[in-house]
Amino acid sequence: MPEPPVRIVTKNFGVKDSHRLGVYEGRGGFRALRKALMMKPADVTAEVKKSNLRGRGGAGFPTGLKWTFVPPGSETVYLVVNADEGEPGTFKDREILRQDPCLLIEGCLCTAWALGCHHVYVYIRGEMYEEARILQAAVDDCYQKGYLGRSVLGVGFQCDVTVHRGAGAYICGEETSLLNSLEGKRGWPRLKPPFPAVKGLFGQPTIVNNVETLANIPAIVENGGEWYAKLGMGRSGGTRVLCVSGHVQRPGVYELRMGIPMREVIDEVCGGVRDGRRPRCVIPGGSSMPPLDESELDVPVEFDALMTDARIKDVEVAPGVKFDVGGGKPLKTMAGSGAVVVLDDRTDLVAACARLMRFYAHESCGQCTPCREGTGWLARVCTRLADGHGRKGDSALLASIAHGIAGNTICPLGDAAAWPMLGFLTKFRADFLAKEPQ
Ligand SMILES: Cc1cc2nc3c(=O)[nH]c(=O)nc-3n(C[C@H](O)[C@H](O)[C@H](O)COP(=O)(O)O)c2cc1C
Ligand code: SF4
Structure with missing residues (x-):
């Protein structure tokens, strides 16, 4: 199996009791925090900017750049860890929380120092009961050992961590x-701007x-x-943790080199498609991302490559309906949350798409x-097509509903x-048309 150039996020995975603070310390844990606390906060941010680290939550936004959006001189700054991990197909954060919670805490402390933040909130998915318990135990141990609290490692920097379970x-x-949910309000998205870096929690x-x-x-x-930037590819530094599921021989969480071709992920890392079948459709970064078809699997798994190399063209997905989103921009796919879902050539793709909708x-x-x-319309129309009750023109109807949604919401x-719906319709149009009454 191809190895990553180095294991960063998963380096302690599989080590006995890796979730315990003592084991983490014994394997070099908190060296980085000691170094960070001797650096100027702005220098920590500068290193993160240089690293080309891009957000692993879905959008791939440059992390260091985001940190610089906090208005200089802000008195109160919060760091909120998104541990909600709800994107279908995604299960990598759960492994980090379960196997290496102290790595996350150390990352939070270095970041808090860089931002001038004294209170970190971890918003953890409600169903992750066990992970919340493991994380809370690690936080408690870190308080006891002086990594958290009034004076982190005795340098006079106060930092607290609160673990908050979602519902x-x-x-x-x-x-x-x-952020609304954390404030005790209904979990409704806010209009942006203002962006959280300016006005958040x-x-x-x-x-x-x-x-x-x-x-x-x-x-x-x-x-x-x-060092981190050099490990990566182009404008994306570091390694990439992929969680692969679906019809492969060896599904799982893998830390791989940034830019590894999708075909290598499927064939070599995951042992190929099960029962000797072929991959027909691959969701490259969580269910919100348009799928790839088999001819596109040589694309490197990297943020920019997946946006530009995937051969999605400005084609008509239905008579008179062009496959584009937002002001004529061609629709592209994304590396998203690192969730790769492989569907083999026996899969009913209309049914799979209906399930997503x-x-x-x-x-x-x-x-x-x-x-x-x-x-609601996408779900109903796609489901009736999948169930054999479709009507003539349903594929075009789906495309037009999706176009009505994309770019028009809060x-x-x-x-x-809308994006995966349009992606499925473009790449696998014949499957949808075949379900319409002839
Ligand atoms: C509907 C929806 C669900 C999301 N779910 C998650 C999630 O579970 N975890 C996550 O980290 N980001 C999620 N995001 C992305 C976050 O809004 C945000 O971009 C991310 O937490 C920023 O962190 P990053 O820059 O480190 O990636 C979601 C976005 C949307 C639109
Ligand atoms: S797009 Fe609108 S309705 Fe849909 S989840 Fe976001 S805020 Fe809610």
């Missing part, structure tokens, strides 16, 4: 909805970062931004009309339903 709503993974500047994003920070502090309809918060109504959940 199982996918939308609460969206950062502004998460309790109206204060807030940086929201994903678990895996923050788990990379100690290695960057310890080895330098340049029912998920988005169920999870829409209902705040804005195109998403509330549109996701938060990206609407796009998250």
Whole structure:
């Protein structure tokens, strides 16, 4: 199996009792924090900028750049860890929380130092009961050992961590909805701007970062931004943790080199498609991302490559309906949350797509009309097609509903339903047309 150039996020996976503070310390834990506390906060941010670390929560936004959006001189700054991990197919943050909670805590502390933040909130998915318990135990141990509290490692820097459990709503993974939920309000997304970095939790500047994003920070502090950038590809530094599921021989969580071709992930890392079948459709980064077909699997798994190399063209997906989103921009796919879902050549792709659409309809918060109504329509029309009760023109109807949603909603959940719908319709149009009455 191809190895990553180095293991950063998963380096302690599989080690006995890796979740315990003593084991973490014994394996070099908290060296980075000691180094960070001797650096100027701005220098820590500069290293993270240099590292080309991009957010692992879905959007791939440059982490160091995001940190610089906090207005200089802000008195209260919050760091919020997004541990909601609700994107279908995604299960990597859960492994980090379960196997290496102290790595996340160290990443949070280095980040808090860089931001001038004294209170970190970890918003953890409600269903992750065991992980919340493991994380809380690690936080308690860190308080006892002086890594958290009034004076971190005795240098006079105060930093507290609060673990907050969500209640199982996918939308609460969206950062502004998460902040509302954390404030005790209904988990409805906020209009942006203002962005959280300027006005976030309790109206204060807030940086929201994903678990895996923050788990990379100690290695960057310890080895330098340049080292981390060189491990990666193009404008994406470091390694990539992929969680692979579906019809492969060896599904699982793998830390791999950034830019590894998708075909290598499937054939070599995961032992190929089960029962000797062929991969027909691959979701490259969580269910919100348009799928790839078999001819596109040589694409490197990297943020920019997946946006530009995938051969999605500005084609007509239905008579008169062009496959584009938002002002004529061609629709592209994304590396998203690192969740790779492989579907083999026996899969009923219309049924698979209908299942996804029912998920988005169920999870829409209902705040804005195109998403509330549109996701319901996508689910109903796609399901009737899949169940053999489709009507002539349903494929075109689906495309036009999806176009009505994309780019017209408060938060990206609407796009998250519309994009894969359009992707499935473009790449696998014949499957949809075949389900319409002839
Ligand atoms: C509907 C929806 C659900 C999301 N769920 C998650 C999630 O579970 N975990 C996560 O880290 N980011 C999630 N995001 C992305 C966050 O809004 C945000 O971009 C991310 O936490 C920023 O962290 P990063 O820059 O480290 O990636 C979601 C976004 C949307 C629109
Ligand atoms: S796009 Fe959907 S989930 Fe997002 S605010 Fe609108 S209704 Fe809610």
